[in-house]
Amino acid sequence: MTLKNCLVLAAAGLLAISGPALAESYGPFPVTVKGYGGDKSDSTSYTGQAARQVLHNSLKKLAGMGDGSNAAEIKSQMMAYYAGKEEGRAILDPKSKDDFVVLQTEVDQISKGKDLKGKTYKGVVNGWPRKMTGSEVIEFMIDKAATAKGGFDPLTGYDYPQLISKFAMGAVFYNQAVDNYLDEKLAANNKPNNKPYSEGKHYTGKEHSWDEGFGYFGAPAHALSLDAKQAYGIAKKKDIGVADYNKDGKVDLYREMTYAHAYYAADADKSGTNYLHTIFRAFLDGRKLITAAEGEALSDAQRAQLIGYADTIKTNWEQVIAEAAFKYAGSVYKDLEKLQTIVESGGDANDAFRAYGKHWGELKGFAMALEAGGKDLGEVGVRMNRLIGYGPVLLGGGQVIGIDASGDYVIGGNQDMGNYMVHMLKLQKLLAEAYSLSARKNDATAELENLIESLGESLATEND
Template identity: 55%
Template sequence: MKEFSKLLILFLLVSSFSNNAIANSVYGPFPITLQGYTGDKTNSVKYTGQMARHILHDSLKSIVKTGDVEKMMAYYNGEEKLQILAPKSKDDFVIKQTMVSDVGSGNLSGKMYKGAIPGWGNLTGPEVIEHMINKAGEVSGGFDPDTGFDYTQLISKFAMGAVFYNQAANNYLGKKMEIGQKPNSKPYKEGAYYTGKEHSWDEAFGYWGSAAHGLSLTAEQSYNVTKRKDMASADYNSDGVVDLYNEYTFAHAYYASSYDKGGKTNYLATINQAFIDGRKIIADANGRNLNFDERTKLLNQRDIIRDNWQKVIAESVFKYAGSTYKDIVALETIIKANGDTSDAFRTYAKHWGELKGFALALQCGPENLGETAVKLNRMMGLGPVLLNASQVVGIDSNGNFIKDQAQDWNEFKLHMLKIQKLMVDEFGVIAKSKDQLSEMTALAGSMGNSDSAEND
């Protein structure tokens, strides 16, 4: 009998540990802690607007190639009665919602980074996106061969930074974490069932883009959820459909997964764990304002999130600088053989567009990148070097592009490698996808003086 009792106790302890482990790997539910709340809500977590914006972004990206400016602006502005264009069901990967409003409401236009973007003619964030959208409407398939601009990539990668990263890092984890801003002892807004700090933290998590159960997934599983290849991993509640609100991987959480599955980094789990740990600190305050110790611990989790999120974007800059370098090498080979450069140039433009978009996004965070941003913008240029040795160098007062003679290919190639080195030196990237740094010494040596290789 004693042995049975011991086994029973052991079973209960193991079961309790397992349940806690499972609970600790999911963002929510968290209890209602708002003092004086008398309603019937039991879960204080809500970030529907953020997930609606992810869907607006994915849908916008999917239609850039159509050139339909009115439709692009509808998704950018979050108009009513919009169908979900992306992500959509694929084979056995069945998505629950069909309308954006099934998830939540919101827009991208009102949440853009409002500062100037030196890397795109010094326009403001909203002006940059609208300029890109209008330019996409002037060309076929979202691509302009005369400038080398791939607007699908430029719009998408910049918007992820200018909306999601900006809002989370600068606003919800920045301004709204300050003392006196959105206090934990009061509702976030009149009539809300969650506190100011609870909802601010939740909204930042929403912008991050991870599935709520993302911490329970491997990086590869999380990656395959975005690719709509792993229904079992996505469908956390086993109801046969994927809920875009909390069972899908979006935006930078997807890119974190893509780097982590290489085995060198752990961005997704690190950020998700920090979000969960921070939310527990807020919940444990039980509706009162955080004391000094609690606030210090919360801001530590905040810093983990922001630092690693920045690294994910820097990893993306590193990756696409490497891809662009390889594309230039491929183009040089084709040109020497008098071959057809059409497909290779299109690939080069795509990768440069991704590089440019992520580089602009990196500059929308809480840290003034200063000289690093100047180097980054100058080395990649406003536009890519074109096959006729020209390059977009500016934007006039009417929004038209200004072109001039470009640097030579070797100089531009070296810039791509210097961008990779910059990401290592300034941000400490580790995954280093598409690493081409081993080519730097030989290339610089062949040019004689690598110090001059900066795009002024």
């Protein structure tokens, strides 16, 4: 270990001791590249991923900004954040507010020349009509979102900000992490640890690959010092005190923000699970293992251990997405119940229908995200897609059943609301069993299970 590395480790130790808690953070890690002569002392680097996190947040914001007359302008802006790499793109979300000041205002301040399209899932998405690839789905949705007022299409029930956001989180972040950085990039000859990631870089191939996976998860570097509620609250810009780890008075969108699936992991964890810390701990332990190799190629045993950490991350990450889909299936069920009551009493169903569309969009986005993990979901995927359908069941019983050659939605079918409620019940059961879920928020059959629990289970055979 060089003198410089010793100093970095000592500095990291001091930072940890003087920080708000003694928990470990993801970085800084010393430079281990053999023969590195530059002035960098921290090998941690996932700025590209953090930049894509704010690109995603901003894209979602834009998807809800259509007013029916600015379609071309909105579409152009959305494409700039989805497919463009131009300089000067402002961060539309997260933005500073009075009691929560963020450090960066432009994407380039985090990382330059980044887009989302180039990293989007390239396989076919079965949950969307016409067998589109991941990026085709998002671009199709962007086109539709630009013409929808507030991003919502009342004729189909589609809420584009939710559909685009939840699917993009899966198609970009989840896909890149579990199907690339935690998969093929762990092979011995792919981005080896005894070489810099690329010529002149101060981090090794394995160090940076691992960091990139971590960056897509979206957790703040000090997540271990936060409980689920605090980590969740950072994404909601609630408490700068817990977000601002280095106490400079501003929240660094690179290292101190909660994004995407880390936010949903924290959301699930508020119900008693431990996804956020489990995934974070596996990332941290994996990074420590790579750092400890001190720039040498990883042995088979070390790689096997690293693959073990990767498996933990993949399994828990998939569960986080499935937990979110489960939660929104329960929301859709409740929305249908409310709609039924309003319709039966002859009330105004507009607000309830809007909420239904929002929750359905979240459900659909997460369900499609599960497909983007790069593994064949098999029967689970088929059943999930059939239960959800291509669109929410509308008040008249219709539903989007396809997209014609002109790109217009085809609405057909005649499904009862009651039957669609049963679909949501079956979907929750399917997800809970297929992914061994335990948070199970908004469980539509929780009342049944609570009553069964209160009756008690008996192995005894009391006779009469």
